[in-house]
Amino acid sequence: MTSPAIRAARLIACVAFATAVGLNVTAAGMARPRATTEAPLWLQSPDVARRLSLSFRDLAADVYWVRAVVYYGSERLAPGGEKRYALLYPLLDFSTSLDQRFDVAYSLGAIFLSEGHPGGPGRPDLALQLLAKGRRYEPERWQYAHDMAFVHYWWLKDFRAAATHFEEAARLPAAPLWLRTMAAVTLAKGGDRDAARQLWTQLLDGSEVDWIKRSAVFHLQQIRALDDLDALRGLIERFTARAGRPPSSWDDLVRAGLLRAVPVDPQEVPYVLQNGAPALSPASSLLPLPGHEAGR
Amino acid sequence: MLAIETDALSKDYLVGFWRPRPYRALHDLTLAVEHGDIFGFLGPNGAGKSTAIKLLMQLVFPTSGQARILGQPLGDLAVKRRIGFLPENPSFYDYLSAEELLTYFAGLFGIPAAERAARVASVLDRVGLGAERRSRLRSYSKGMVQRVGIAQALINEPDVVFFDEPMSGLDPIGRREIRQLMLDLRARGTTVFFSSHILSDAEALCSQVAIVAQGRLVATGKVSELLSEDQHGWEVVVDGLPATALPQVGARARACTLVHDGRHLLEFAPGDPAELVRLMTEAGGRIVSLHAQRETLEAFFVRRVAAAAVRGAAEP
Amino acid sequence: MSPVTVGRVAAAVYKESVRDRVPLSMVFFAGVLIAASIFLSQLSAGQDVKIVKDLGLATMNLIGLLISVFVGTGLVAKEIERRSIYAVLSKPVTRSTYLLGKYCGLLLTLASNLAAMAVALYLVLGYFAIATPLPANSTRPPHVDPWLLLPLALLFVQLMVTTAAALFFSTFSGPLLTVLFTLAFWVAGHFGGDLRDYGRVVDSPIAAGVARALYYLLPNFGGLDVKNEVVHGAALDAAAITAAVAAAVTYAVALLGAAAAVFERRDLK
The missing domain is CATH 3.40.50.300 (P-loop containing nucleotide triphosphate hydrolases)
Structure with missing residues (x-):
């Protein structure tokens, strides 16, 4: 037995709920133009956050960490060329101030921060600042020194500083043996692609964090693309020497027996031939390649 | 309605x-x-x-x-x-x-x-x-x-x-x-x-x-x-009942209590109250009050509830 | 359902809550806090008016939420617990009428409390307009900015939904659970934006789908929060705000309908 009042109430509830969801979808479709102002940081100082979070400090650190990751992800995938990332460092700073041993936040945060333009914020300086903070709280942790060395090596091209940090890392307890060789390799072959390859491979094998692994795979693919381009350049030289003219397309090289098929980059996008020189397709997500490794 | x-x-x-x-x-x-x-x-x-x-x-x-x-x-x-x-x-x-x-x-x-x-x-x-x-x-x-x-x-x-x-x-x-x-x-x-x-x-x-x-x-x-189903007697209070009449009247009563000098409380089985009045007057007493002795609602209540509890316990 | 009866129930709620010291003291506290921002803003290196506005709007947001959650819970859940509801429902009032009256009464209370706090905020801003007027060629929004009423109006819309949720939860749970559910509902409403972006940072399509579904199913208070834009004098998207308001209002209606459907048949032990 259901009274008319209840039936009416149920009907209202269902119709209104469906309408609300529909409007919600509509409103979501009208994505507000990215505000000229950033989403607010409610608290302006990590110290204040530390005091306010009382006994929920670790949880608060996690909340800030999640905000940092979501923020990074949504900025990176947002349409439009220029990425702002203005809140990335503050969010990471809050997170690591609330939980000073939050190692993933330091390491992964440093990778997020130093990622170059246009995809990333291009702030290796802030990455180093974050890692230095981690080292202040946990001086014995070799990973932070290693990560600093890495930022110096890969993003700042400061091989001497990189070697120094590798050495520091190697001296710390529990440091793996390969760190010692790493310092030597860095000094001897500053800017060397093999050294870079070795670094990224270590990062790939040594990390348990998917994001770090993904980043390592990506950079290893870039290095392989650089190798590929060198090899292709050699083939083009050989073709030019043999045919007396530069190739007009990859087919020339295939017909000449120098290539088996149209060459593709590590992400399976074909390379292009521009004015007799090989290059990544503009469609390739590996762009832009790190520039300085162009020649050996 | x-x-x-x-x-x-x-x-x-x-x-x-x-x-x-x-x-x-x-x-x-x-x-x-x-x-x-x-x-x-x-x-x-x-x-x-x-x-x-x-x-x-x-x-x-x-x-x-x-x-x-x-x-x-x-x-x-x-x-x-x-x-x-x-x-x-x-x-x-x-x-x-x-x-x-x-x-x-x-x-x-x-x-x-x-x-x-x-x-x-x-x-x-x-x-x-x-x-x-x-x-x-x-x-x-x-x-x-x-x-x-x-x-x-x-x-x-x-x-x-x-x-x-x-x-x-x-x-x-x-x-x-x-x-x-x-x-x-x-x-x-x-x-x-x-x-x-x-x-x-x-x-x-x-x-x-x-x-x-x-x-x-x-x-x-x-x-x-x-x-009314529970009416189970009479209660009579009498003054000035002579000591000689007392054994005769007391034999009819279920109980007889001396309240204070000369006043008695007598309890009788159910019956015609007119007869009781006659008995008292003939014996020389003066009736102060005559009450139907009945179960109070309280007692009734207790008895009924107890019965219900027994029934409730018998059929789970 | 008679509108007159709804009005009478609402008036009683309003009368009672105006006299209850808890919401009153919260409003008073907000006034003090807003006034205190005069001193706080001395320390802010030229950002004084911005800080007063930020603090004022944030305080109203918080106090409004607290009144909506705690008084909203008291409306029905506490009235059931204290059994004061028995006498009212024996009067010629249907349960739906009673619920709607309670709801309107609380909205009335919220509106008047927000208005009182807004007056306090404008008084402080008026002080700044006299003490430190903006330079003539400033591109900043004026100190006494009528646009500040927009985030307040949108806050009221948010509170309409939150109050409806408090009422809905209190039709089937006790006061404490209602407070918890309502707060969780409010938090969820504010995570809306994060839920939408969640799909971009996780690999699992199931997790992303669930997040997206939740994003659509829960009210999205993010779209109703324009504090930042207004304080900075940034452009506003009228269509998006209208859609968000429409969604919120229908959401409140849905919650009230559901509350009535549950409440009509509930045993009030």
Whole structure:
């Protein structure tokens, strides 16, 4: 037995709920133009956050960490060329101030921060600042020194500083043996692609964090693309020497027996031939390649 | 047409959190209350009295059975206009005064604004609430809240009122006042349905009673009928019975007690009281009082409840 | 359902809550806090008016939420617990009418409390307008900015939904659970934006789908929060705000309908 009042109430509830969801979808479709102002940081100082979070400090650190990751992800995938990332460092700073041993936040945060333009914020300086903070709280942790060395090596091209940090890392307890060789390799072959390859491979094998692994795979693919381009350049030289003219397309090289098929980059996008020189397709997500490794 | 009738009204509550099981709070209650009666709904605490009243007020809904008030099914707004209800241990809004509360309720009954103030003042006078009617309810004693509760049940000059434990929280003077109020209501033709676990209230007020125990109706009827079957003797107080007549009279009595010099209390088996009077006068005594010796409602109640408990235990 | 009866119930709620010291003291506290921002803003290196506005709007947001949750819970859940509801429902009032009256009464209370706090905020801003007027060629929004009423109005819309949720939850749970559910509901409403972006940062399509579904099913208070834009004098998207308001209002209606459907048959033990 259901009274008319209840039936009416149920009907209202269902119709209104469906309408609300529909409007919600509509409103979501009208994505507000990215505000000229950033989403607010409610608290302006990590110290204040530390005091306010009382006994929920670790949880608060996690909340800030999640905000940092979501923020990074949504900025990176947002349409439009220029990425702002203005809140990335503050969010990471809050997170690591609330939980000073939050190692993933330091390491992964440093990778997020130093990622170059246009995809990333291009702030290796802030990455180093974050890692230095981690080292202040946990001086014995070799990973932070290693990560600093890495930022110096890969993003700042400061091989001497990189070697120094590798050495520091190697001296710390529990440091793996390969760190010692790493310092030597860095000094001897500053800017060397093999050294870079070795670094990224270590990062790939040594990390348990998917994001770090993904980043390592990506950079290893870039290095392989650089190798590929060198090899292709050699083939083009050989073709030019043999045919007396530069190739007009990859087919020339295939017909000449120098290539088996149209060459593709590590992400399976074909390379292009521009004015007799090989290059990544503009469609390739590996762009832009790190520039300085162009020649050996 | 009856004022209140219920037909096999039953209510199960679900008890238990993880595996709720039905618990039968009221079992097949069938009642009929005539217009203009004061009807006592009696039973110990937890017998199902409040459940029955809440069912009638539609605060809870029956598992089975039905009920009518003033001939209409429950929930009819037109009927709600003609009834009043005092909940058990009522509680209202802390920050309103009695006057404001009653004005609010008068508004809900659609009493015109012009009449409201006079109506409110008159019911508050009837329950004996003085100047404190203007202060907030949070400062009231339990007895004062009870009086406000009775006042709000009468604000619409109802044809039927339901009082759930109207005497609770009141001092002896308050109880007497409320008794008088209920008698006044009956005099005006209002049907009063009240629940109580105190039997003296019912003996003094009711023409009809129903007794419930453990969710079941154990007896219903006129107080006099329910009690006449239990009339079991006479009690006579006599003065100046000569010592010589005493053995003869005492032989007829079940018991004989000397109260104080010259006054005796005698108990006799049921029989014609005229004969007893003759016996006393012939023996030379002077009758001070003659009482029918009957079971009190209290004793009746205890016996019926015990019987119900035995029945309840026998059939799980 | 008679509008007159709804009005009478609402008026009683309003009268009672205005006298209850808890919401009153919260409003008073908000006033003090807003006034205190005069001193706080001395320390802010030229950002004084921005800080006063931020603090004022944030305080109103918080106090409004607290009143909506705690008083909203008291409306029905506490009234059931204290059994003061018995007498009211024995009057010629249907349960739906009673619920709607309670709801309107609380909205009235919220509106008047927000208005009181807004007056306090504008007084402080007025002080700044006299003490440190903006330079003539400033591109900043004026100190006494009528646009500040927009985030306040949208806050009221948010509170309409939150109050409806408090009412809905209190039709089937006790006061404490209602407070918890309502707060969780409010937090969820504010995580809306994060839920939408969640799909971009996780690999699992199931998790992303669930997040997206939740994003659509829960009210999205993010779209109703324009504090930042207004304080900075940034452009506003009228269509998006209108859609968000429409969604919120229908959401409140849905919650009220559901509350009535549950409450009509509830046993009030």
